[in-house]
Every structure is written in structure tokens, then in C-alpha cells.
Amino acid sequence: MVPTNDDTKASESKTAPEEDGRWSELLRPDYLATTAALCLGVALFAFNEFFVATALPTAVEEIGGATLLSWAVTLYLIFAILGGAVAATLKARFGARGTLITAALVFVVGTMIATTAGSMPQVLAGRVFQGFGEGIIAAVCYALIPELFPARLVPKIFGAEAIVWATAAFGGPLVSGFLTEHWSWRAAFAVNIPATAIFVALVLAIVPRQKAAPTEKPRPIPLLRLIVVGTGILLISLSNTATTMPLMIAALATALTILWAAFATDRRAEHPILPTGAFALAKPLGTGLWVVMLMPLAQASGSIYLIYGLQHVWSFSPTAAGFSGALMAISWSTAAILVASLRSHDLRVKLIPVGPALLSLGLAGLMIAFAIDEFRLVFPSQIAVGTGFGLSWGTLSQLMMDVSPRGERDKTSAFLPTLQSAGYAIGAAICGLTANLRGFDENADIATMHGALFTVFVVACVISTASLYLGLRTVRLASKSPRRGRGGSAVEVFAAD
Helix, strand or coil: CCCCHHHHHHHHCCCCHHHHCCHHHHHCCCCHHHHHHHHHHHHHHHHHHHHHHHHHHHHHHHHCCHHHHHHHHHHHHHHHHHHHHHHHHHHHHHHHHHHHHHHHHHHHHHHHHHHCCCCHHHHHHHHHHHHHHHHHHHHHHHHHHHHHCCHHHHHHHHHHHHHHHHHHHHHHHHHHHHHHHHCCHHHHHHCHHHHHHHHHHHHHHHCCCCCCCCCCCCCCCCHHHHHHHHHHHHHHHHHHHCCCHHHHHHHHHHHHHHHHHHHHHHHHCCCCCCCCCCCCCCCHHHHHHHHHHHHHHHHHHHHHHHHHHHHHCCCCCHHHHHHHHHHHHHHHHHHHHHHHCCCCHHHHHHCCCHHHHHHHHHHHHHHHHHHHCCHHHHHHHHHHHHHHHHHHHHHHHHHHHHCCCCCCHHHHHHHHHHHHHHHHHHHHHHHHHHHHHCCCCCCCCHHHHHHHHHHHHHHHHHHHHHHHHHHHHHHHHHHCCCCCCCCCCCCCHHHHC
């Protein structure tokens, strides 16, 4: 199923070769199980995140720990980053099949710990295992896309993964809210177990046994750099517990310095984690990766605190509160289908900045909703947020592989979910710090919650505005990139690849 030289030659003779790919091909016998396996690997992340976001507010009422609410996301995503960063090396050493199955078992262990937890620290311990396992799964699934699908279907499988992710997010809040309201928040965690069992069965069916070639020297796992990056992100979260403003500023400054040093060291390393040009403001790959990180960073505000606010500020039931997340997911899915169905690749690329623009609009609506105490603004705002991600996310992911240096596409594709997790992790930490500075905890009165959540969304709006500027710059830089040998400009070459 890897594209042949004939496929490449045929693609070079057409202006828009990706138009030959059809949605129906993903459901043909040759690709059905593969499509299901890779999409379910991504859906595990979506289900887990949205189930937990809906269930945790109720869990806090039973076991306490509202001030640790953001940590449930932060720790999960920190270890998802670490898992994603080592995924390519593990895949090269042990093969995709063994790596995915082992990671799924780690994920299940974490799920069982969280399901049986009697305190928030125990939930956090489970989240550590969940994050590490799912980080590996998501990264390997992304890396397998160009290996298991012909080039003409890559845009469609990216669109399918966005749709499945959003569909999982649609069902997640509703099912989790129902289970939490009528049974227990623990059931919302436990649902991950049968989903993981199905995923493992599909992996056994479609991923061949494969190990690195005997002559190929395995790349070393950059443990020191991974520990430094994890420490930097963790330090951002620790700043939440600082008792004075100078200590908080010092913790954040130290964290940013550590992260900058880790990235600088990685650029000089013999086996870097990051693709060449990552985060460089003069290259489309660099600015595009900033967008990949900043959009989830800004949206983390809603993932963590919106459902909590609906339940505790406006007295929504868990099911009703979960509907706001489902509404965002439906909008994401619908927009992703429409964009992936567009015949013009250039048009899809030009729509990338519309994503962060709508994200900024939606977050501004949530900010106003808490400012004027009007919950009805939440729903159109969530539609704007979801539509923004749907319009831009799949095409942005494709463009990042397109503008990657030759030979580093696999590294870039595996890095995308890891960077997305990093965005959520940093965003969760910043949101937690912001909320706690404004007096947020389980005993806060309604006025304090209004003020804290309003401030959280103000910060999120500022971040999303930065992603809008960088999105515009990414498209502009990509349009000016030199033509490549395999046909088309940097904007068009993905279709011809």
C-alpha cells in the first residue's frame, strides 16, 4: 500500500493529483481496517480528553481537589509529550505493532488507576500513565499515515481523522455526562477500556510485525532532553502553587528559560527531536508549528474550565454542560468534511488563517459570556471555536509535512500530535495559574468564579490572536517557498507528493 514510482510519475502529470482520492476509497476492503485502526488511535485521545473534562467537575465534588483540576490535564499532556517524543525511536527499534500494543497496555493501566481512585492525587497518577501511553499511540498513528496509504489518499485520511476525532468529542461529553449523572464519574473513565481493546485487535490485524533493519543503528532515546522539557512544563504548573507574585514570575521565567535551552540544545544535537527549521519565524514550517501549538494552547481554557463554569456558575447538569463540548465537536467535524472535500488545494491552504480567526472570535464570546453573565453566548462561541479548528487543522497538518525538509516528513508528522499536546499542557498550566490568581477553588463564590473565568478567557483571546498573525504569515511564507523537484510550489507540492 506504499505508493510506487508509477504512482509518483502519474501524480506529477496532473495539476491537482489529490483530486483522484475519494472518500469511498477509505472504506474499501484494502483500506477499511487500516483507516479504522489509525482513526481509533486518534479517537482514544479525543474520547479520553472529553470524557475526563465532563466527569472531573463531579469527581471533585466527591473526592475534592478543585485546585488540582488543571493538573489532571497538565500531567496527562506532559507525559503525552514525552511519549510522543520517544515514539519514533520506539517504532524504529521495536516496530509499530509492538510499540502500539505496549502503549495501549500502559494506557489501560492508567485508566484503571484513575477509575478506582479515592483522591485527586490518585487520579493524577492514572493520568500520568494514560498520557504516556496515548502520546505514543497518537504519534505512531500519525507516522503510519504515509506508510499505509498512497499519497492521493493522505488528504482524505487527515480529514477522516479530524472527523473521527470530532465525532468522538461529540459523543464523549454526552455519554460521559449521562454516565456521570446517572451512574458515576468513574464509569466515564472505564469506557476507555473496551475502546482500547478494539484498537489492539485492529493493530494485530493490520500492522505487520516489523523491526529495524539489522544494519540500521537504532537512534538513542534523548532522555535528558525529554526530562528537561518535561521539567520546564511541569514548572509552569508548579507556579500555580506560589504564594506571592514574585515567586510566580520567577517560576514562569525559569520554566521558559529551561524550554528555550532545551530547544537550542536540540538544534545542535546529532539526533534532534525537532524537524529542521522548527519554530523559525522566517520559515513556513517554523511559523506553522507555532500555530499548531498556540491554537490548542488557547483552546485549553474552554476544555478545562468551560464545563466547570456551566455546572457551577449557571447550574447546568453534567449532560447539559457536556453538550457545549459536543456542539464544538459537531462544528469541527462539519467544517473538516467541507474543507477536505474542496478540490482546490490552494484554496484549502488560504483558509488556514480563518481557523485562528474564528477561534479568537469564539473565545471572545466566552469571555463576554462570563463578563455579562449570559450563558446563551456560550453556544455560538463554541460553534465558532469548532469551525475554526475544522477549517484549518487538517490542511495545516498537511502543509507542515509539505514544507518539511526532504527526508524529515515522518519526523514532522509524528511531532504534530506531540506539539498539540504541548500546547494543551502549557495552556492548562497558564489557565490554572490565571484562575488560581483570581481566587478560583471549589469553595469560591459565584462572583469570584465569574471573575476568574473571565480572566482565563481574556488570556486565551490574546494567545489566539498571536496564532492568527502566525497563520497569516505561514500561508504567505509557503506561497513564496521555492519550487521543488517533484513539481509545484511549496503550497502545491503536497498534492504532487
